[in-house]
Amino acid sequence: METILNASRYLTEEQAEFYRVEGYLVLKGILDDADMAPIREALMDKVSRIADELLEAGIVDDLMEDAPFEKRLAHLFKGRPDSDFLKYGRGWRDRHPGCYEFMSNPKILDAVESLIGPEIFCSPVYNVRPKVPGVAAGAVPWHQDKSYWPESNANPVITVWIPLVETNDENGCLMVWPRTQHTKLLSYHHETITSTKYLEIDEKHLAGKKELSLPVKPGDMILFNDRCIHASGPNNSDGVRWSMDLRYQPTDQDPMPERGAGFLARSLIHPERVATREDWIAERPEHDE
Ligand SMILES: O=C(O)CCC(=O)C(=O)O
Numbered sequence: 001m002e003t004i005l006n007a008s009r010y011l012t013e014e015q016a017e018f019y020r021v022e023g024y025l026v027l028k029g030i031l032d033d034a035d036m037a038p039i040r041e042a043l044m045d046k047v048s049r050i051a052d053e054l055l056e057a058g059i060v061d062d063l064m065e066d067a068p069f070e071k072r073l074a075h076l077f078k079g080r081p082d083s084d085f086l087k088y089g090r091g092w093r094d095r096h097p098g099c100y101e102f103m104s105n106p107k108i109l110d111a112v113e114s115l116i117g118p119e120i121f122c123s124p125v126y127n128v129r130p131k132v133p134g135v136a137a138g139a140v141p142w143h144q145d146k147s148y149w150p151e152s153n154a155n156p157v158i159t160v161w162i163p164l165v166e167t168n169d170e171n172g173c174l175m176v177w178p179r180t181q182h183t184k185l186l187s188y189h190h191e192t193i194t195s196t197k198y199l200e201i202d203e204k205h206l207a208g209k210k211e212l213s214l215p216v217k218p219g220d221m222i223l224f225n226d227r228c229i230h231a232s233g234p235n236n237s238d239g240v241r242w243s244m245d246l247r248y249q250p251t252d253q254d255p256m257p258e259r260g261a262g263f264l265a266r267s268l269i270h271p272e273r274v275a276t277r278e279d280w281i282a283e284r285p286e287h288d289e
Helices: 013-022 033-056 069-077 082-086 097-103 106-116 277-281
Strands: 024-027 120-122 127-131 140-143 158-163 174-177 188-190 199-201 221-225 229-232 241-250 263-266
Touching (some): 013 024, 013 106, 033 097, 033 127, 097 241, 097 263, 106 241
Antiparallel strands (some): 024 221, 120 263, 127 241, 140 229, 158 221, 158 241
């Protein structure tokens, strides 16, 4: 059997310990341009389709084809009401081949394997987040991801949060409240201020909150678990804060089929069952031939 181990991409014991104690981990310079290409291309395609639609509907008179990836969506929606953008959704979950390529990236899976072992299921819950400047719904309130699947016995679910552009306080980078990963699920409600209905931790739990901004660059990734409390601010820059949040869990946990079809991303025991791109597009969690 071909080995999938590649020691250089695994977390060091020190990194794994930091993750265990702090509840998050920032990894710098892991992904290169070739790793990012499939997802960038998928998103550039999607933005072009949106531009075509806006032109056809008479909402814009310029496709902004010369604008860079970091800016094009911002230019297209500049000065328009939030609702024009939110029609496309605040988080995207397209079943585009580029998403599968990216979610199966061995460097990402190696980091995850260091924490949960080599039997890895990729969760159906993943998002591309084009946080467009000025769109109120760009900010994400303080929450635990587990509040989105409180009944599920999936544990741990590891989020791998990946910037597609440089992120910072101005454009609404990810913020975490360290050492909250062992907290039980805290009570929460649907936020009402921006109409997103995002889940938000009840105010009484936020006294004494310690917020840590995690500015990162393309190539970096941030790992945290589904009870680690986190948020992000609004985008006050003039570019799009593009990111992806992917989720992985051990295969013996609840695959949450009611939230869509995830897929077997890596297995040392049954490598032949790892879902192919075609399986994923057809929404088959495993390769069953
Ligand atoms: O990307 C963001 O702004 C928030 C991300 C988030 O809440 C998540 O990944 O669960």
